[in-house]
Amino acid sequence: MFKIDNNETITAIATPPGIGAIAILRISGTLSFKIIDLIFKPIDKPLTLKSRRIYLGYIYSQKTLIDKVLINIFKSPNSYTGEDIIEISCHGSIYIQNKILELIINNGARLASRGEFTFRAFKNGKLDLYQVESLLDLFNSDNELDHNLALNNLRGEVSRIIKNLRKKILNLNTIIEFGLEFSDEYLNPNKLLGFNNFLVNIRNKLQDLINSFKLGILLKEGIAIAIIGKPNVGKSTLFNLLLKSDRSIVSNKSGTTINYIEENLYIDGIKYRLIDNAGLKKKTLKKLELKGIKKTIENIKQAEIIMYLTNKINPKYLQIQRYYKDLFKKEIIFILNKCDLLKTKIKRQSSPILISAKYGIGINYLLNQIKSLSEIFRNNNNKPIITNVRHYEELKQALLKLNKIQEKIQIGIEPEILSLLLKEANYSLDKIIGTITNEEILVNIFDSFCIGK
Ligand SMILES: Nc1nc2c(ncn2[C@@H]2O[C@H](COP(=O)(O)OP(=O)(O)OP(=O)(O)O)[C@@H](O)[C@H]2O)c(=O)[nH]1
Ligand SMILES: [Mg+2]
Incomplete structure (x- = not known):
């Protein structure tokens, strides 16, 4: 961290490291104009460099031409830091970027520390800490x-x-x-x-x-969606399908997912934390399975939305849905997976949603359900929100x-x-x-x- 009380002129490359079409270097402080005068020759030499103007010209190291650049002028106090700022847009080769940086430093500036430009903006009342x-x-x-x-x-x-x-x-x-x-x-x-x-x-x-x-x-960390259900119903298959990747192991053996897996998912500009869980069992004597189930319960508690997956037509699904809703007070999407295996034809309905995670059937319908449940999390009236x-x-x-x-x-x-x-x-x-x-x-x-x- 830099010293809080210092008035030195600072400089840094403001664009990400590496080669790019262009790169931008910044200088801020009282020596900015003096330094630019020493290293930059404008093509149409103006009498004075005016604030909020762009000038085309050349950067020289002594008599050696380094690059043809554009410079942007911001005079104090009308700049990001409140100090005199000059931004140099040069060609983005690593050699040019480093050479210009070296030139600026050799002529009186020092390399800025992390956040030092913004700190000066804060110090000079341009931004408050919030x-x-x-x-x-x-x-x-x-x-x-x-x-x-x-x-x-x-x-x-x-x-x-x-x-x-x-x-x-x-x-x-x-x-x-x-x-x-x-x-x-x-x-x-x-x-x-x-x-x-x-x-x-x-x-x-x-x-x-x-x-x-x-x-x-x-909104910042993502709305948590926990995928739950009995073992082998296709939770991990659905998880992978929604993420469009083979993130979670899928197999026809019951109890494949032992520990939960979490990944970010974006739907229509909203961030979700999708959580694939171990299958829920009424009874188990295996220690690892018990641990997995315990974690699943924790995930249910901290999720905003629960996707309850089953692969059988269960006449009791409304009771199960109510049970979760009453017990955990969560939004539930009830899903009947593996609909490709169904012998009897069932009418498409809002609950349970018929899908085949393996073959990607009914997924748009599911996505729409997620979106409509998420409406309550949108900040529709633009209220002030802290994060x-x-x-x-x-x-x-x-x-x-x-x-x-x-x-x-x-x-x-x-x-x-x-x-x-x-x-x-x-x-x-x-x-x-x-x-x-x-x-x-x-x-x-x-x-x-x-x-x-
Ligand atoms: N036919 C069919 N098979 C599916 C479908 N979804 C999943 N499967 C199969 O069902 C088996 C179990 O799938 P998984 O995704 O591992 O199930 P899971 O619920 O994560 O299982 P656990 O992790 O053990 O709790 C795999 O063989 C999948 O290929 C589907 O929509 N249709
Ligand atoms: Mg699984």
Whole structure:
């Protein structure tokens, strides 16, 4: 990790390592213009390099031509870091990239550490810590919903809510501190009860954000679908079919899958965690099988959707369906597999769904069922959603403090204690947006970035 207080000019290759059509190098800091002046000769020499303009020209090392490039100018404060930034788009050979990097360093910049450009953006007030972490989420997002969430958060929606709540708490505390300083009368019990009403609204907003975490984490990590059923019904065959790979071992022997297997699956921009489980048996004396079944039960508990597979027409299927629904309170898709072997013709119906995992029959129907069950997990009204455990924990801390106020205010609270609890609530909110930070948190966050970002 870089030193937090330094003003050196930094540089890095911002594009991924390796050969590409083009590569981009970045320089940020007070020496950016001086350095570019020493190594770059524009084709049409302008009097001065203007901000947010692109110039075509040549990079030279002394008198040796290195490459024909485009440079992008961003003058402070209107840049990503808030400092003078120059981006050089060169041809993407490894030699050219390294040569230009070396030239920039030889002329006064130093190689940036991981996340150092973004750290400067944070330091210069371009992004708050919540947005920085959303940026990380954006880089790591691998599906449409997760991407939309990260983008919304980067645009500052949740940050704005938190800043607003923080300001309200601060204003209230200013009134209380005024009372403490100048007038005992002013902070009478009735007045304090009035404050409590004011806090209800803040508490509700905090609670909404805290509640959103469950959905946030689900969209980020994937909706868990557990494939369960008796041994040999074709669970692993279906698992492989949905993943379009031979990930799980299939055999005609009962009890092939001993331990569960989990893989990511994407359907229409939604991420799922598909889990193939060991077959469920009523009785077994084998230790390994027992362990497998135990894990299956755990997976059922943590899944959002259960696909219950059978390969026989079971008149009791409605009872089984109800049993799982009542016991685990989960969405169940009941599936009759191996329909290719059915002697009697059965009408296609919504439950049980007829499929043949081996021959790919009825799969679109199954996918549609999964999609329609997932509708409840979509963030249709674009509510603010948090996805980060750190934010979740701090929000819970803030709410805890406000709840304490609510409890105590009813039985009479000292204004000093009230003020202290408000400060503690705001301390947690400050930590989320980064108004208050400690080095450990910063190192943790910025070290997760790559060099050049
Ligand atoms: N005819 C037919 N055979 C199938 C179908 N699906 C699976 N099978 C066969 O059924 C046998 C068992 O399939 P698996 O996918 O291993 O079953 P499983 O439920 O994972 O079994 P365990 O892991 O032992 O619990 C294999 O021989 C598959 O080829 C199907 O749709 N039609
Ligand atoms: Mg299996």
